[in-house]
Amino acid sequence: MAKQENKGVLKTWKDDRGFGFIKPDDGSDDIFIHISALKRSARRPYRGETIFYQIEQADDGKSKAVNAYIEGVEVVSTQSKKWIWIVAVALGLVSAAVAAAFFAMRG
Numbered sequence: 001m002a003k004q005e006n007k008g009v010l011k012t013w014k015d016d017r018g019f020g021f022i023k024p025d026d027g028s029d030d031i032f033i034h035i036s037a038l039k040r041s042a043r044r045p046y047r048g049e050t051i052f053y054q055i056e057q058a059d060d061g062k063s064k065a066v067n068a069y070i071e072g073v074e075v076v077s078t079q080s081k082k083w084i085w086i087v088a089v090a091l092g093l094v095s096a097a098v099a100a101a102f103f104a105m106r107g
Helices: 078-106
Strands: 006-014 019-024 031-034 050-057 063-070
Touching (some): 031 050
Parallel strands (some): 031 063
Antiparallel strands (some): 006 019, 006 050
């Protein structure tokens, strides 16, 4: 069964520490959110933004936001990040091969 998606406003955010609290639209208690819950977001959040999230129980028994995203902000696929890494490595290898061939021809 899929987890329910919730909606709320980011009430506080400590960017230097990577966490804050969401005020849920349903009026329930504030929910803790860590930057790791927004790992697919194209950028970090700002106070006052609408956040969509699921709720999970933390190890200490308190509720926390997981699988979160910011309304109107691009969600980045982790698959696309892997392709960028693969392309960068391939370009590095090709560059090294070209440089080696160039120096072999000169010498």
